[in-house]
Amino acid sequence: MTGALVFPAVDLRAIGPALVLAITGVVVLLLDLLPPRDRKDHLGLVGLAGVVASLVLTLRMWGADARAFRGMVALDGYALFFNLVIGYATGLVLLLSMDYVRRQGMESGEFYILVLFSAVGMLLMASATDLIVIFLALETMSLSLYVLAGFFRGRIEAGEASMKYFLLGAFASGFFLYGIALIFGATGSTNLDRIAAAIAAGAGRDPLLVIGAGLLLVGFGFKISLVPFHLWTSDVYEGAPTAITAFIATGSKAAAFAALLRVLTASVRAAPLDWAALLSVLAVLSMTVGNVIAIAQQNLKRMLAYSSIAHVGYMLVGVVAGGTLGHGSVLFYLLVYTFTTGGAFGVILLLEKNGREAVRLADYGGLALRHPMMALALSVFLLSLIGIPPTAGFVGKFYLFGAAVRAGYVWLAVIGALNSALAAYYYLRLIVYMYMRDPDPGGPTVMVPSFAGSLALVVAVWGVVQLGVLPAPLLDLAQAAVAPLLAAR
Amino acid sequence: MLLTVVTFLPALGALLVFFLPRGRPDLVKATGFGVAAATFLASVPLYLRFDGADASYQFVEHRPWMPSLGIGYHLGIDGISLLLVLLTTFLMPLTLLSAWHAIESRWKEFAITMLLLETGMVGVFVALDLFLFYVFWEAMLVPMYLIIGIWGGSNRVYAAIKFILYTLTGSLLMLVAILALYFRYGAATGTYTFDLPVLAQFVLPHGRAQDLLFLAFALAFAIKVPMFPFHTWLPDAHVEAPTAGSVILAGVLLKMGTYGFLRFCLPLFPDASVRFTPWMFALAVIGIIYGAWVSMVQPDIKKLVAYSSVSHLGFVVLGLFTLTPQGLVGGIIQMVNHGLSTGALFLVVGMLYERRHTRLIAEFGGLWKPLPALSALFLIVCLSSMGLPGLNGFVGEFLILIGAFQVDRTLAVFATTGIIFAAVYLLWMYQRVIFGVITNEANRRLPDLSAREWAILLPILLLIVWIGVYPASFTGMTEASVEALIAQVQAKAAAPAAALLVPAVVGR
Numbered sequence: 001m002t003g004a005l006v007f008p009a010v011d012l013r014a015i016g017p018a019l020v021l022a023i024t025g026v027v028v029l030l031l032d033l034l035p036p037r038d039r040k041d042h043l044g045l046v047g048l049a050g051v052v053a054s055l056v057l058t059l060r061m062w063g064a065d066a067r068a069f070r071g072m073v074a075l076d077g078y079a080l081f082f083n084l085v086i087g088y089a090t091g092l093v094l095l096l097s098m099d100y101v102r103r104q105g106m107e108s109g110e111f112y113i114l115v116l117f118s119a120v121g122m123l124l125m126a127s128a129t130d131l132i133v134i135f136l137a138l139e140t141m142s143l144s145l146y147v148l149a150g151f152f153r154g155r156i157e158a159g160e161a162s163m164k165y166f167l168l169g170a171f172a173s174g175f176f177l178y179g180i181a182l183i184f185g186a187t188g189s190t191n192l193d194r195i196a197a198a199i200a201a202g203a204g205r206d207p208l209l210v211i212g213a214g215l216l217l218v219g220f221g222f223k224i225s226l227v228p229f230h231l232w233t234s235d236v237y238e239g240a241p242t243a244i245t246a247f248i249a250t251g252s253k254a255a256a257f258a259a260l261l262r263v264l265t266a267s268v269r270a271a272p273l274d275w276a277a278l279l280s281v282l283a284v285l286s287m288t289v290g291n292v293i294a295i296a297q298q299n300l301k302r303m304l305a306y307s308s309i310a311h312v313g314y315m316l317v318g319v320v321a322g323g324t325l326g327h328g329s330v331l332f333y334l335l336v337y338t339f340t341t342g343g344a345f346g347v348i349l350l351l352e353k354n355g356r357e358a359v360r361l362a363d364y365g366g367l368a369l370r371h372p373m374m375a376l377a378l379s380v381f382l383l384s385l386i387g388i389p390p391t392a393g394f395v396g397k398f399y400l401f402g403a404a405v406r407a408g409y410v411w412l413a414v415i416g417a418l419n420s421a422l423a424a425y426y427y428l429r430l431i432v433y434m435y436m437r438d439p440d441p442g443g444p445t446v447m448v449p450s451f452a453g454s455l456a457l458v459v460a461v462w463g464v465v466q467l468g469v470l471p472a473p474l475l476d477l478a479q480a481a482v483a484p485l486l487a488a489r
Numbered sequence: 490m491l492l493t494v495v496t497f498l499p500a501l502g503a504l505l506v507f508f509l510p511r512g513r514p515d516l517v518k519a520t521g522f523g524v525a526a527a528t529f530l531a532s533v534p535l536y537l538r539f540d541g542a543d544a545s546y547q548f549v550e551h552r553p554w555m556p557s558l559g560i561g562y563h564l565g566i567d568g569i570s571l572l573l574v575l576l577t578t579f580l581m582p583l584t585l586l587s588a589w590h591a592i593e594s595r596w597k598e599f600a601i602t603m604l605l606l607e608t609g610m611v612g613v614f615v616a617l618d619l620f621l622f623y624v625f626w627e628a629m630l631v632p633m634y635l636i637i638g639i640w641g642g643s644n645r646v647y648a649a650i651k652f653i654l655y656t657l658t659g660s661l662l663m664l665v666a667i668l669a670l671y672f673r674y675g676a677a678t679g680t681y682t683f684d685l686p687v688l689a690q691f692v693l694p695h696g697r698a699q700d701l702l703f704l705a706f707a708l709a710f711a712i713k714v715p716m717f718p719f720h721t722w723l724p725d726a727h728v729e730a731p732t733a734g735s736v737i738l739a740g741v742l743l744k745m746g747t748y749g750f751l752r753f754c755l756p757l758f759p760d761a762s763v764r765f766t767p768w769m770f771a772l773a774v775i776g777i778i779y780g781a782w783v784s785m786v787q788p789d790i791k792k793l794v795a796y797s798s799v800s801h802l803g804f805v806v807l808g809l810f811t812l813t814p815q816g817l818v819g820g821i822i823q824m825v826n827h828g829l830s831t832g833a834l835f836l837v838v839g840m841l842y843e844r845r846h847t848r849l850i851a852e853f854g855g856l857w858k859p860l861p862a863l864s865a866l867f868l869i870v871c872l873s874s875m876g877l878p879g880l881n882g883f884v885g886e887f888l889i890l891i892g893a894f895q896v897d898r899t900l901a902v903f904a905t906t907g908i909i910f911a912a913v914y915l916l917w918m919y920q921r922v923i924f925g926v927i928t929n930e931a932n933r934r935l936p937d938l939s940a941r942e943w944a945i946l947l948p949i950l951l952l953i954v955w956i957g958v959y960p961a962s963f964t965g966m967t968e969a970s971v972e973a974l975i976a977q978v979q980a981k982a983a984a985p986a987a988a989l990l991v992p993a994v995v996g997r
Contacts, residue, residue: 368598386657388631389624398620398664405668413668417661424657425650428634432646436638472555 014068014075016061017054017083018123021090024050025116032109040107044098044452047112051091051119058083065484071191072130081481082126082258085335089251090119092342095456097243100349104241106152115247118144122255129266131180131190131216134259138176138223141252142169149240149248161239168222168232176219182212183268195267213268217278220263223256226316227286230309234297237305242357245301246345249308250338257334261319261327265485279320280412286313287419295426300348300359303426304341307385310423311337314400317412321403324486328479329399335474336384336396336467343460344381347374350453364430366439375434377457382427384464387420392467399475491534492548492564495578496611498528503604506597514596518589521600525582528607532578539571541966544973546617546686554621559671559682563618568970569751569821570614572963573744576828577610579952580740583945587836588733591843592640599640603733606632610741614748619667619683623660626745630656633734633742641729648722648729655722659709666705670757673698689756692981703761706754707769713746716806717776720799727795732839735791739798739835740828747805747824751817751974755809759978762810769810774903776803781910785917790841791848793918794834797874800907801827807904808889812978816892817971818964823885825963826956830874830882833949837867840942841922844935850918855927859935864923866938866946871919873953875911881956884964 012019027050028043058080066075093115101107121141128134146169150162184190186209187198199209221229237245264275290310297303315337318330351358351367351374358364368375384393397420401413467474502524509517539547546565554562566574585603592599609629616622630653638649667683674691675681682688693699712719723743727735755762780800787793805827808820840863841856842848857864869880876882886908894901927933938946956963 369595383631389628394624394627398668401665402668402671405665406672410665410669413665414662417665418658421654421658421661425654428650428653431635432638432650435635436646436649472557475555476557 011066011068013061013064014066014073014127015124016075017058017087018120018127020054020057021050021116021123022120024053025113025120028109028113028116032113039102040109040112041098041102043109043112044094047116048091048094050116051087051094054123055084055087055091058087067129069133071193072133073124073127074129075127076484077481078258078262078485079123079127081331081478082254083123085254085338086119086122086126086251089247089254089338089342090115090122092346092456092460093243093247093251095452096246096346096349097241098452099450100243100453101241103352104152106241111148111151114144114148115244118142118148118247119251122251125255126258128259129192129262131183131192131195131263134263135173135177135180138219138256138259139173141255142173142223145244145248145252148244149236151241151244155239157235157239158241159239161236164232165236165240172219172222172229175215175222179212179215179219182208182215184212186212192263192266199267209268210273213273216263216268217260220256220260221282224253224260224312225305225309226282226312227289227309230286230290233309234293234302234305237308238299238301238359242301242345242349245304246342246349249304249345250342253308253312254334254338257315257330261330261482262485264319265327265482276320276322276409279316280409283313283316283320283412284415286310286316287416288313288422291419291423291426294423297426298361300361300364300430301345303361303430304344307423307426308341310419311341311385313419314397314416317404317409317416318400320412321400321407321409323403323407324479324483325399325406326403327482327486328475329396329403331478331481332471332475333396333400335478336392336464339460339463339467340381340384340391340393343457343464344378344385346453346457346460347378347381350374350457361430361433362440364433365437367434369439377461378434379431380461380464382430384468386424386427390465390468392464392471395468395471395475490550491531492550492566492615495528495532495535495574496564496608496615498531499524499581499604499607499611502528503601503608506600506604509597511597517597517600518585521596521604522582522585524604525578525585525607529578529582532575535566535571536575536966539566539568539966541568542969544568544969549617554618558620559675559680559684560620561618561682561684562621563684564615564621565617566615568967569974570748571966572821572825573614573741573748574611576744576825577607577614577741579948580736580828580832581607583832583836583948584733584736584740586941586945587736587839588731589941591732591839595639599636599733602632602635603737606636606737610737610745613745617685619671619685619688619753621683622685623664623667627657627660629742630660633738636734636737637726637730640731640734642731643729644725645729648725651722652726655712655719656709659712659719662705663709666702669698670702685752689977693758693760695760699758699761700764703754703758703765706749706758707765710746710749710754711772713749714743714802714806715746715799716772716803717779717799718772720776720780723799724792724795727798727835728789728792732835732842735795735835735839736832739794740832743798743802744824744828747802747809747820750806750809751820755812755974755978756981759982762978763812763982766810766812769806770897770900773803773807773810774900774907776800777807777904777907778910781907781914784914785910788850789848790838790850790918790922791835793850793914794831794838797834797911797914798827798831800911801831801874804886804889804904804907807900808885808892811889811892811896812975813892813895814968814971814975815888815895817975818967819885819888819890819892821967821971822881822956822960822964823889826873826881826885829949829952829956830870833870833946833953834874836945836949837863837870840938845931850921852929853922853932854925854929856923856932856935858927859933860937862938863942866950867923868919869950869953870946871915873957875915876908879954879957881953881960884956884960 124137146166152158186206225233294306384391387393387397404413549565552562612625634653784796808816873880876886
């Protein structure tokens with residue numbers, strides 16, 4: 001028989017962790033139809049169980065190097081590392097959301113379902129080794145996030161956030177897809193390995209490839225909010241529900257970085273383009289623009305949005321440095337950044353003033369007197385964002401700048417260091433408000449953090465301190481995760 | 490283990506205070522003071538068991554921390570750091586005692602921050618691993634920032650931010666320099682390490698790279714000292730800080746800058762240090778004279794004392810960069826002297842402030858009558874600060890000037906004028922505050938020293954006289970280390986580029 005269909009060997013192990021989350025998402029979707037109708041937090045718990053199962057699977061598969069779907073997906077050490085980061089971010093968001101969405105009167109099953117589906121997209125981005133799969137995963141993640149960003153549909157900022165995120169995101173997707181098409185035209189493949197092979201064979205001289213690679217960078221730049229593709233960031237961060245802001249800032253950024261680094265190292269870095277110069281310029285722009293604008297912000301969510309832009313700049317310094325050390329430091333920094341920023345948004349989310357979120361700087365006056373533990377937790381996160389030892393942020397920056405110095409980019413490390421001093425100003429300003437101002441009588445009341453909320457914060461603080469004092473095991477893990485990626489070339 | 494105990498006992502104490510009930514301020518105060526006093530007692534054996542004839546590091550502890558990066562938990566002290574560790578542990582219980590009533594709110598938080606600060610400060614002086622040193626150096630900024638910002642005066646937030654941004658900028662550039670040194674050493678030898686004694690044996694090639702590294706380190710230290718023209722954060726920080734903060738700031742924090750020059754700049758970058766010596770001299774002498782002149786015209790006693798620090802620290806830097814045994818020993822002794830004398834001056838100013846809630850010289854006058862004991866002790870402290878023979882200040886400044894005279898006579902002459910100006914601003918201030926007739930009725934019925942205040946000032950006065958009369962019990966501890974350091978610097982500056990010295994030559 002000539003017409004026999006040959007099915008590719010499907011190895012589901014390679015998408016195991018993502019599959020677990022996807023199944024959980026479907027289960028939650030079904031459970032949502034069953035009573036009780038007035039309470040939905042059990043759905044959060046089911047989602048959380050799925051995240052834990054996915055993390056456990058990730059740990060059990062540690063050391064695996066499974067490839068499947070004809071080399072479109074790989075579950076290697078690199079993907080597994082990102083599974084940890086993304087899994088943690090998803091768990092944190094679910095923990096924080098459970099009473100947050102109820103308090104805001106927006107509790108519904110869809111919230112959890114969308115979080116889970118977007119996490120599936122994120123996990124797939126980390127393991128995709130084919131541009132088409134990366135694009136599909138990116139869209140899975142983004143479409144869920146577009147909806148989530150506008151989830152508080154009664155608020156006008158939520159509409160703006162969702163609209164802006166969607167429109168600019170759609171443009172970015174367009175750029176991305178066009179980039180894929182051009183690269184396909186130049187190399188005849190969308191598979192990262194085959195693209196690399198084609199470039200090595202001489203396709204690199206094709207201008208289509210260079211343009212395509214540049215367009216891919218624009219698409220990624222949008223997702224990681226790199227200057228000059230950052231314009232959506234502050235509005236989306238401000239308008240989205242805080243738990244989702246945390247998710248966009250940590251999970252989606254980690255996922256986009258995962259795909260970006262894989263695409264860069266595995267294939268297009270060989271393209272005849274001065275990547276180091278290009279990325280250095282973007283890094284400097286991102287650090288400086290992010291920090292300078294953050295200084296002027298009075299709204300905490302906007303401030304953290306610009307701060308996240310600056311942190312992307314720091315991470316790009318590691319990408320420029322390259323090598324095991326450079327890329328390893330980026331991975332480690334992403335982990336640190338996820339703990340830190342996730343925690344900071346967690347504190348913001350638990351504070352409320354007259355029934356709305358307390359996001360203005362002035363709301364934090366004298367917080368240390370009224371809620372000492374909340375103020376302490378937020379201070380730990382802020383010190384880590386500045387990079388003061390013995391917090392994780394310090395080790396992360398130390399490692400990034402170390403990689404830059406080693407690779408000969410001392411000037412980039414110096415600019416990063418000066419930017420850190422600049423950034424200290426606005427982080428410290430919040431500490432000034434919390435510790436050095438008198439409490440504002442109309443200041444925020446803490447929603448007594450539920451068990452889930454407290455757990456989320458305790459884990460985040462623990463992570464920030466642990467990674468700051470004993471970072472060695474995870475530093476080694478991060479380096480080990482990127483090593484095969486680089487060695488294959 | 491002793492150094493670990495001295496370093497981390499305060500941090501443990503801070504944890505203990507954290508769990509004390511907020512409603513019992515007396516318990517909190519007693520615990521805080523008790524921990525600081527216990528730390529001092531724990532540090533006394535360092536002095537007793539220290540071998541002054543041995544130039545190598547003593548009480549060494551060395552354990553791997555992040556072995557894959559060559560980062561170790563390496564502690565040790567020599568004659569250079571011994572006295573500074575003791576100064577820190579000695580001043581801390583006294584400052585806590587001085588804050589007994591002066592700090593009115595949030596004593597619990599105050600005790601925690603002060604104890605964490607102590608861990609940071611001791612850590613800076615005992616760390617022998619560049620990474621570990623940097624961790625302590627940076628971690629210590631935050632408690633000081635909080636002390637100024639929470640318990641300070643009316644303009645405290647501005648002063649606190651200025652303090653931390655200045656120091657942070659300097660130290661972040663130093664971080665890049667530390668990394669650059671690490672990779673240079675690694676590239677040259679194949680072993681990557683942050684261990685100071687190992688790095689100190691490495692002779693960097695003479696030239697631009699060494700100069701830049703030196704400048705990055707020197708900037709961080711110069712801001713901390715502070716040397717002219719990086720001193721502008723100091724008066725703000727001092728004036729706004731509570732008394733306890735000012736005492737620690739002047740007594741210990743400023744010493745970290747001069748200590749840094751001694752511990753890192755000289756042995757790591759000997760060639761660049763020698764090349765930049767004229768610049769350091771110039772800035773030091775400008776600092777001495779400028780600080781003294783500006784002190785003279787201050788209407789606020791605390792600001793006067795703050796600017797006098799710029800002048801006194803100028804002497805220290807001058808002494809260190811003469812690279813003569815006298816200059817270095819004098820510089821080290823002068824660091825201790827400044828900690829004691831200026832610390833005591835700030836304490837007395839704090840006591841006056843507690844009585845009158847003002848620090849303006851014009852508000853006082855004729856205090857001898859109501860406050861004879863305070864006035865007498867104040868006089869001794871002023872005389873010690875201006876370098877009267879028989880008291881501690883003389884020993885340090887005299888040795889520094891001997892060192893400076895050997896190097897450059899003009900320099901020594903200019904520096905000496907600083908001592909004369911010191912006499913002018915201190916005695917003139919003293920005269921206006923203490924002598925004369927009482928012009929302000931509020932000064933008539935002030936209470937004299939309480940038992941607590943005696944207990945704060947007497948130990949300091951005892952040391953002031955001890956160092957003045959028999960300095961050998963302190964200089965004797967430093968001489969061997971200082972000579973070894975000078976020998977090391979000279980050997981390295983003369984060594985051929987990019988050669989590794991045989992450890993035996995360096996001896997440390």
